[in-house]
Amino acid sequence: MASHNMTWIGYPSKNLAFNSPEEFEAFIASQNVISRLMHCYIAFFVPTGLIAGICILIIFIKNYVQHKVIENLDLLLLDFTISNIIMILLSFTVITRPDYLKATHLACNVLSFFFNFSYFNSQYVFLLTLLMLLLQRFPPRTALSKATQRPILCVGFVLIYAFCLSLTEAVLVGTDNYHLATDCQLDPLFAWPEYEIIKFTFGFAIPSFLQILCFTVLFVKEARAEAPAFQQHIRTYPAVYIISITILISRLFYNLMLLFRTTFKLRKSIGTPKNELVMNIAEIVLFCESCASLVFTLCFHKPCKDEILKVIQNCRRKNTANNHLEIPVTATTDENGSQ
Template structure:
């Protein structure tokens, strides 16, 4: 391919010379994008970041006490950190309906780092579903779970790094690194091969295995083959995460392939197609926030710890209100709070 052969492509909202695009359509599209972004920033970003920080606090508090954790719990922690990073990358959409302006070099670096987390999240879920599927058979599980947690964390991360390296090599901007461009995590001016590799390596192949594992887990649940260990991710958590990821990323990847088809036809698309692509990107980022909420409220160790903390805060507030109304001494209040803390702050194993 000739270098920089995608310089002709433009966002429909910036294709001012195209007579088929009306300014009214552009304004209406940008208005909807702006409102959707406001909803995402107001609800999903705070919820995802707060849930992620609470999970990290609970995990490291338990680890500092017991110095041990299950392999699946380590993988769950890796997934949480990955989803927090993806939520942070969603701040690149803050300027919508406008786009970030950066050099091709900076945009390529942004895409490379984001894709590491994107691929890692997908591969981690595949590995966790596979390990969860083996929990019902101790003999088979022992054959694959004997390795150290570091190996299980490193395997999807290495594959993610390799996939991201292949993808960034197909951006097609190596000959014009210092030219300005409008930037997204998946750049518009990337070669079609980039989009195809992103779809295949980051969605189609791992999603195929995820669906197979999810179906097999559902079959096990129907047969009432309960998983024995309480501190591994429950089937409910993984089913919710798996199906949410599949739905959100399917929408985004379908739109990514549609954008690729437009590139192959040398078309810029319409404002409506640009609107749907932006909506799909927000849905993709929302998936990470929803995953963090599922882990916090459905995974038993984190759910119990969060509920205990809420109960402790409620009891402490009630004690303070009672003390203020009855005039109890501060020493008595402090002793009672210590007793409540001992009863309420028992953190279950992760």
Template sequence: MNREHAPASRQPPSADGALCGPQAGLGLRALLKMDRHNMSWVRYPSRVSLAVEDVIAAQSVISRCMHVYIAVCVPLSLGIGLFSLSVFIRDRTRLGVLDRLLAGLTATSILVTLLSLNAAGRPDYLPTTNLGCGVLSFFSNACYFMAQYLQGAMLLLSFLPGSPCCRLLAKPVASLAAIGGCAVCSSLIVVSLLGTFGELHTTTLCQADPLTAWPEYEIVKFSLGFALALSFQMVLFLLYATQPVWRVAPAQRDTASGHWVVLAIALNMFACRLFFNAVLLHRAQLKLWKDVGSPRDELLMNLAELALSGESCVNVVVILFLHTPCRLRLLGLLEHLTQRCRQRLDNGMSLNRVGG
């Protein structure tokens, strides 16, 4: 037998006392694991790249996109979101199950918009400590999972109102608490993979998904927030096609008219999160390859984060214009304002006539 392939148990210890055989194999695996979790080499490409023109071009694009988002999407999301939330609060005694889920999604969208303001200074990143960055990441991920789980509950309630699982949603307060608890637990699992707990007071450049997180961070977030939800939706549509008894069960008043708003929200979230998770997995791949990436990779991650924030703006717009109670309240407000303007105009014309 060749000496290179001799059994490990027959290898003698080295001259300097280092372990050989199984002990050396365990030590090597431990070193490889530590090396995979060592993110001290990670840098933003814009900070280390020698392609100055590419860096300037990428920063120009993200800066312009961020200006548009801050000027258009943020006021629109906050204004429409607060209006819709006020409608749900005023009608709280008459809200159905779907109405309460939409109210929860509206509140989540408002919080996402407020949290997205941390990126207002892009292409510069938020300077803070690892502790502050972890708190930001926790709340951002909690909203991320909350919106995804609310969407799954709304799809189930709208398309399979007679399924046994819908009985769990019969108590809206309990169901919202359960969904929120799942979102918080998922966020805690993801944040535990940041790998910065030993250096909480170290200064860092922060974003909602920290660059220096372990590669497992991106993989687990993809699994819990997108792959799991997509698998659930595929099973849901399969049951919708094969279980006509669940499909034709008597629907509640709010679910009977809520199919379009739920479907529009589902399509919007799928499109935004597909792009975001594709870029997120690409970043994890770069980390596993020990590659900091290019300015284009950094630009894609910033755009993906912006698309995820813009998702909330589109959701509140969809709820306002497609959900019947919100749309009727908006039309009533517009009609009231129109009547007030006409009364002022008529009073002004009558005074002019009297004066003439």
């Protein structure tokens, strides 16, 4: 249990003794980098992601009100959208960078719980989306096919699974010093090493392996004769495949940095300011992925894209109609008063 005593740990930027001007300059440079990245994220990615997320919610709700039914894929993407919006809202904790949010251990653990819940839920509900498309192309005659035809039950199962994983992670943050103030990240630095290991295993390794397996089956296995060609299948669901690649790349970087941080904990080392900088960059990249996923959903998912095009066309018609309005001509009179 020695590894569970994390009272010694701290951020390298908070425990520096500069032995030379070069070390001080390197520290200032790393602080400037993270500060600029944070401002770029808050200024550009956050508004874009939130606007895209709100538009997706409005479109899905509008379609449901009109047709009284929601497509299976739309239901999964709705859950995915809500999870990403929550992650973007929680990402406001990076506003204080290069410093960290000040909070008690308990408050930090609560923030971490909601962050992990959204993180796990978005990961697995998107995996469920891929699985549904796979079974659509290669329909099995098994209970699995019947299960995917009831997406509400599938989403409920994913939510329960994500809740259990998040609760486990909350326990692994540690149960001591809840009343004390600390520097808070959404993945707390003072969490036990098992925290990062569980998150990497169940939040990235397993779902990514299944995701790659789905891609492999799609590429390698030959579909039924009546099924559309693979290229046509990709063109029908471009948003899903674009987002899959985005998630895989950004979360790979983030989770590798989490594991790298765990190695420091096991060695009883706090690392260097450069290690801290890379971890902060990985965190912001993860939040950027949430924003980008919502933008890709809005731009490439057919119901959303059609609604956006419809709005643009209506705006063009109104502008055209306004430009063709007849301008009234006033009559002029000559000096004799005749018109």
